[in-house]
Amino acid sequence: MKASQFFISTLKEAPADAEITSHRLMMRAGLIKRLAAGIYTYMPMGLRVIRKVENIIREEMNRAGGIEMLMPVIQPADLWQETRRYDTMGPELMRVRDRHDKEFVVQPTSEEVVTDIARQELRSYKQLPKNFYHIQTKFRDERRPRFGIMRGREFTMKDAYSFDRSPEAAAVSYQRMYDAYCAIFNRLGLDYRAVRADTGAIGGDLSHEFQVIADTGEDALVYCPQSDYAANIELAEALPLLDARAAPTQALALTPTPGASTCADVAAFLKLPLQQTLKSLVLACDIPADEAAGTPARAQVVLLLLRGDHDMNEVKVGKLPGFEHGWRFAHLREIEAVFGSQPGYLGPVFAGGRPAGLRVIADRTVALMSDWVCGGNQVDTHYTGVNWGRDLPEPDLVADIRNVVEGDRSPDGAGLLAIQRGIEVGHVFYLGTKYAKAMNATFLDETGKPALMEMGCYGIGVTRLLGASIEQRHDARGIRWPVAMAPFSVVLCPIGMDRSEPVAQAAQQLYQQLLEAGVDVILDDRGERPGAMFADWELIGVPLRVVLSDRGLKEGQLEMQGRSDEEAVKIGADAALDAILSHLKSAA
Amino acid sequence: MKASQFFISTLKEAPADAEITSHRLMMRAGLIKRLAAGIYTYMPMGLRVIRKVENIIREEMNRAGGIEMLMPVIQPADLWQETRRYDTMGPELMRVRDRHDKEFVVQPTSEEVVTDIARQELRSYKQLPKNFYHIQTKFRDERRPRFGIMRGREFTMKDAYSFDRSPEAAAVSYQRMYDAYCAIFNRLGLDYRAVRADTGAIGGDLSHEFQVIADTGEDALVYCPQSDYAANIELAEALPLLDARAAPTQALALTPTPGASTCADVAAFLKLPLQQTLKSLVLACDIPADEAAGTPARAQVVLLLLRGDHDMNEVKVGKLPGFEHGWRFAHLREIEAVFGSQPGYLGPVFAGGRPAGLRVIADRTVALMSDWVCGGNQVDTHYTGVNWGRDLPEPDLVADIRNVVEGDRSPDGAGLLAIQRGIEVGHVFYLGTKYAKAMNATFLDETGKPALMEMGCYGIGVTRLLGASIEQRHDARGIRWPVAMAPFSVVLCPIGMDRSEPVAQAAQQLYQQLLEAGVDVILDDRGERPGAMFADWELIGVPLRVVLSDRGLKEGQLEMQGRSDEEAVKIGADAALDAILSHLKSAA
Known part of the structure; x- marks a missing residue:
């Protein structure tokens, strides 16, 4: 071309x-x-x-x-x-x-x-x-x-x-x-x-x-x-990060945590590691109407418990039993009706026992934690020293509901995840x-x-x-296509082609040789100045550039530069075809 | 394949x-x-x-x-x-x-x-x-x-x-x-x-x-x-079929033509050539409202006159002056209002002079006719011996409004049209x-x-x-693709490939040779019986069929048949590749 x-x-x-x-x-x-x-x-x-x-x-x-x-x-x-x-x-x-x-x-x-x-x-x-x-x-x-x-x-x-x-x-x-x-x-x-x-x-x-x-x-x-x-x-x-639940060492306590509504805030306020806190997320699952039983469609409120430094995995949650008919985050009024409190201070511990109709699902890691911290179901308070069984019933369901993080154990047991x-x-x-x-x-x-x-x-x-x-292959000057994808494999850049007969002739000859060798070559015969010409082809990302100039040709040489190479190399004009073919072969 | x-x-x-x-x-x-x-x-x-x-x-x-x-x-x-x-x-x-x-x-x-x-x-x-x-x-x-x-x-x-x-x-x-x-x-x-x-x-x-x-x-x-x-x-x-209008030789006469409502009927009834009759078509052209003049949008009734054996060309008519804003065939009530008669008996001759608002457009040939026949604007009557100028005013417009017919003169003057x-x-x-x-x-x-x-x-x-x-290339058995369009250029049909090792081997070998020669070949290894196999490929229209059979191979021969050939020709198994290539070359 x-x-x-x-x-x-x-x-x-x-x-x-x-x-x-x-x-x-x-x-x-x-x-x-x-x-x-x-x-x-x-x-x-x-x-x-x-x-x-x-x-x-x-x-x-x-x-x-x-x-x-x-x-x-x-x-x-x-x-x-x-x-x-x-x-x-x-x-x-x-x-x-x-x-x-x-x-x-x-x-x-x-x-x-x-x-x-x-x-x-x-x-x-x-x-x-x-x-x-x-x-x-x-x-x-x-x-x-x-x-x-x-x-x-x-x-x-x-x-x-x-x-x-x-x-x-x-x-x-x-x-x-x-x-x-x-x-x-x-x-x-x-x-x-x-x-x-x-x-x-x-x-x-x-x-x-x-x-x-x-x-x-x-x-x-x-x-x-x-x-x-x-x-x-x-x-x-996501495998559990603990092998077994340790015995309680702390007493349950309701602790004021004024203004601390995130796990990070609470951990900082209490001077505890974030890994000691629990994140409480409240969801609502759709439950369709049951015509036989005469019950209308409704929403089941679900409390999801994650360790403070973990994130919920929506895909995993969507596959849990009870979530088949769809789910969403609970509305504020649903939360307040069940917890008597508001987001930032929610938790699974209820002074009067777990409310009817609330389902509690804990992440695998959460289910094995001891002496943990969670919201107090009152604004500006958290429970500390919480322990499963002693302070609240076991969760209704323990499941993998979190995103993996760097350093988690690989499910195949072979090492740690990246x-x-x-x-x-x-x-x-x-x-x-x-x-x-x-x-x-x-x-x-x-x-x-x-x-x-x-x-x-x-x-x-x-x-x-x-x-x-x-996204994978670019630099400040533009695209770096692999040979297999490049719009052209090679660009011939003759300098001053319109003024120099030797340049025009050499460019034309090499162009023909490359075409005959089946190389997808473009000859830049637009008459642009070298700077503009080189910038265009670096931006477009053609893998190999060959420059023909009067000065080079007098010495019997061309310049060849791969798109990712720092410098051009001089190649003999007579051996240019072979040099180009072997460069492309090694780059492919 | x-x-x-x-x-x-x-x-x-x-x-x-x-x-x-x-x-x-x-x-x-x-x-x-x-x-x-x-x-x-x-x-x-x-x-x-x-x-x-x-x-x-x-x-x-x-x-x-x-x-x-x-x-x-x-x-x-x-x-x-x-x-x-x-x-x-x-x-x-x-x-x-x-x-x-x-x-x-x-x-x-x-x-x-x-x-x-x-x-x-x-x-x-x-x-x-x-x-x-x-x-x-x-x-x-x-x-x-x-x-x-x-x-x-x-x-x-x-x-x-x-x-x-x-x-x-x-x-x-x-x-x-x-x-x-x-x-x-x-x-x-x-x-x-x-x-x-x-x-x-x-x-x-x-x-x-x-x-x-x-x-x-x-x-x-x-x-x-x-x-x-x-x-x-x-x-x-469509050039006019007459060079000049001949002088009238007949007198105008209103002639009963009971039940003869088409030009062919009239010509048969009057024992005149169809070429002596005129076909009257009534159209209505849209004329948009003219706000300056205060006239609303309306339709202009146009009478189109063609020789009895000619057909109107809608594209040509659509380009006439006055047709820019669209046109259609006139409704029956429009026709009756202007002509006082009904289709089948319409014509340009009016006893009381041409009605106001009626535009008459004649085909070039019609404008040069003499002593012609047209509808009498009364049911069951036609005028005979009609002549322009003498019996009615010249048309408002003479134009090419008909389809060319076989035998018309070529517009370039070189001969007659087909x-x-x-x-x-x-x-x-x-x-x-x-x-x-x-x-x-x-x-x-x-x-x-x-x-x-x-x-x-x-x-x-x-x-x-x-x-x-x-549509251009088929016969009773199916499609006949040219080599350039065929889904495959050659089909190899080995007979009893599953039972005969020599057939399987020869087919496989020729298939490889053809692939290597760049031929778009399909090897029919489905194990179909010869009749079904041949019928399929004739229907699909592959240009060349090569049949390999035990009996043929024993004589060192294959059979080759072009899709349009009446008979197969025997070719030497050793020279099969050359024979196929040269057949394709001559067929391409």
């Missing part, structure tokens, strides 16, 4: 609404252009990167037995009603009516459509396993689109769906996709981690997220440096028969009887990958 | 709603699967064809200087309001609101978005010309989607947009796209014709349609076999400054002054091309 025949549009300054580095650099390098909130045009430079990513994904998906198809963007609502996602997905699902007032959705993903195809097309166990995938435009009407294409509304996703005859066979399909994802992210030159993850709204039993490691990532990843344990913090199991930030770029799910059951997707098994298909689904955020890679 | 690792799903019968051959064959060959009216999934077999078409388009677009980008599917309504297309496009434009109740459209095309990009990015004449294109999913909410993907609602289109500094430069860009389109359709192996076309709702001054020749086509194409004149019938100029049917698969438009003006897309010219960009737009219906090719 010659720059004069391409479209290059770099900016000195990023627009004010670009919050994070990757968004700023993508705008400045002219990779994307904003059309509306969370909706971007992929400019020619950006589309080249997308196509390279797509091709790598496609090659590895095909190698793993995936079969590519293309499902529609606009999908009829009735399929989405079969799985009830039309109702459960909320406003992120973009809905649209056609001229005949029929309901459709703009697809955020394609479980329904692919399952509809499978139930029509896959009739016998002999046709299984099958793995269908497509790379298609998706839409998710995010409430607050942000970070450019990292959390946009319109985006490109590769989604794959596997169909199997048994859970064992589905596990093989799952593992094959897991391996393919590793191959893809390796080829893309990313520093990533596969972590166990919650299956969330999509349902199912087992899932892994593929997270690109970056300090700016929205997700916290928990891993054990001594083993291969790795999980999203939403899922990572935490880093990540950007989710891929997700593999074992779905079981959730969708097959909802849509009656059956096949005839070996005995001729209908059986539900075992499914998996597997997504990669194609456009998000660009942002994730940039 | 091995068939066992791919997805093949053929049907004996097409679904009942598949009306035309291409739709039936695409469904039967498993290329597409219906999701909703006019919305199809491209199944693995169909997607392979789409990708081949896309790649050819991409290569030729790039060669012609096009720069690929990717504009969003969901586009904000405000841009569409700038050009007023949000209001003028009607219900074909799918509209959608996001969670914040903002209005968007599902793009049917991208003039607005690309012009918005151009007005931001192309600031100087030095940046022109530019040609941006993308290959993207489009949606057009057709009232009656039909013919499978030929007139579907969701479809894939390549749309390109050129920006130039002058009409002369825009003409160069236009010609470059015209040439690129010829290259594309030639490479796709299509029998097509480029015809001058009406610019329609998209606006602009010059356009050509690229029409694939097929008897089932919706469009009529007019061409002159003696020259390169070719136009869509909507646009093709007509064939076509399927529109591409369209190039010179838009002038229509969009640039509406959206204020200017650049600074050589003198530093802002000037409006001259634009062109250029579309190819990627998915429609599949249907068009099939």
Whole structure:
């Protein structure tokens, strides 16, 4: 490609609404252009990167037995009603009516459509396993689109769906996709981690997220440096920090703690370690009406107890028994009705015994603590020296309800946990028969009887990958693409090409040689001055720059500099092709 | 590709709603699967064809200087309001609101978005010309989607947009796209014709349609076999069939024609040639209110006169002076009020003189006729021997308002016109400054002054091309793809592969050789019986079949048969690769 025949549009300054580095650099390098909130045009430079990513994904998906198809963007609502996602997905699902007032959705993903195809097309166990995938435009009407294409509304996703005859066979399909994802992210030159993850709204039993490691990532990843344990913090199991409950050594006392309403305040006031305090959170669980018993829908108030330095894990809490029908934080009036006090001074110790209808759930660590401190259920007071059994009944439920923290023991017993930030770029799910059951997707098994298909689904955020890679690989001058993703592998920068015939000739000749060698090269024939030319290509992030100048050519030399190299190296003009090829090979 | 690792799903019968051959064959060959009216999934077999078409388009677009980008599917309504297309496009434009109740459209095309990009990015004449294109999913909410993907609602289109500094430069860009389109359709192996076309709702001054020749086509194409004149019938100029008006030879007479209400009936009744009769059509043109003059909006009744054997051309009529604000066929009460008679017996001759407010427009041929026959403005009567000037005033306007018919003189004077049917698969438009003006897309010219960009737009219906090719190339057994579009170029059909080691080995070896030679080959290892296997591949339309059998291999031979060949030819097993390559080369 010659720059004069391409479209290059770099900016000195990023627009004010670009919050994070990757968004700023993508705008400045002219990779994307904003059309509306969370909706971007992929400019020619950006589309080249997308196509390279797509091709790598496609090659590895095909190698793993995936079969590519293309499902529609606009999908009829009735399929989405079969799985009830039309109702459960909320406003992120973009809905649209056609001229005949029929309901459709703009697809955020394609479980329904692919399952509809499978139930029509896959009739016998002999046709299984099958793995269908497509790379298609998706839409998710995010409430607050942000970070450019990292959390946009319109985006490109590769989604794959596997169909199997048994859970064992589905596990093989799952593992094959897991391996393919590793191959893809390796080829893309990313520093990533596969972590166990919650299956969330999509349902199912087992899932892994593929997270690109970056300090700016929205997700916290928990891993054990001594083993291969790795999980999203939403899922990572928090073991109790104590092995057994010690015997009480202090007497229960109601102590004034004027104005100290947080655990940190109380610990400081009482000159006790924060780890001696308890955090009391009050939730309300929905309990649906029971028509047979004649009871109306109501809310059950729940007191959640965490050690003062720990945070609640909403995903774990959501999975507790009794939380199936939904939950929220309790309203102030509900709290006051049960505790007779207000937040900041709440606790599980009641002078008159635990109120009827209050459920107490303690974190595993909390259940093993002795001589602890909690709110006194009166403003400006706390209890100290509290002990389970002696001062209050045991909790109704002991469970893992907190986020892991750095230094926690690894659930596999191999060492202590560490935490880093990540950007989710891929997700593999074992779905079981959730969708097959909802849509009656059956096949005839070996005995001729209908059986539900075992499914998996597997997504990669194609456009998000660009942002994730940039978050991981950039410097003050711009993007540092790996060769596999770069819009061009090599840029030839001839200096004074319009004035110097030898420079023009050498540039043209090397350009032709590189094209013939299959190198994705761009010749910058725009006639820009060296400073502006170099700054553009450093911003855009092309991995290798080759400079041709009159002075260099007189000495038979060119200058070559990798995007991450501090200095240029001189290479012989005659051996330039080999030098470039071997640099690219070592960088790939 | 091995068939066992791919997805093949053929049907004996097409679904009942598949009306035309291409739709039936695409469904039967498993290329597409219906999701909703006019919305199809491209199944693995169909997607392979789409990708081949896309790649050819991409290569030729790039060669012609096009720069690929990717504009969003969901586009904000405000841009569409700038050009007023949000209001003028009607219900074909799918509209959608996001969670914040903002209005968007599902793009049917991208003039607005690309012009918005151009007005931001192309600031100087030095940046022109530019040609941006993308290959993207489009949606057009057709009232009656039909013919499978030929007139579907969701479809894939390549749309390109050129920006130039002058009409002369825009003409160069236009010609470059015209040439690129010829290259594309030639490479796709299509029998097509480029015809001058009406610019329609998209606006602009010059356009050509690229029409694939097929008897089932919706469009009529007019061409002159003696020259390169070719136009869509909507646009093709109809010259008068007489050179001058002959002097009257008959007297005017009001003749009873009981029950003869069509020109054909009248001609038969009077024993005159149909060419002696006049067809009277009554239209009503909208005339908007004139606030200054204090006149309200009203309809002007227009009598259109055509020779009895000619048909009205609605596009030509729509461009007549006085038709700018819209028109329709007159209502019966309007006709009766003006003519005092009813359709079937209408004409331009009034005993009491032409009614006030009636406008008479005659086709060019009609204006030169003598001694003609028309309705008597009384039921069951016609005038005969009518002559302009003597029996009635000259028409208010003489114009070309009819469709060309076979045998008309070519407008270029080179011979007589012929007509064939076509399927529109591409369209190039010179838009002038229509969009640039509406959206204020200017650049600074050589003198530093802002000037409006001259634009062109250029579309190819990627998915429609599949249907068009099939309409042109099929037989009783199925599709006959050209090599360039075929999902696979060659299918290897080993007979009894599971029972015969030599067959399995030879098939595997030839398969590897073909892969290594870069041939897009599929090995049918499904274990089907020969009849079923051959029928599948003939239906799917793979251009070349190679059969390996025990008996043949014993004689050192394979059988090779082109999809359109009557008989198979025997080829030596050792020379099979060369024979296949040379067949493909000659077929390409």
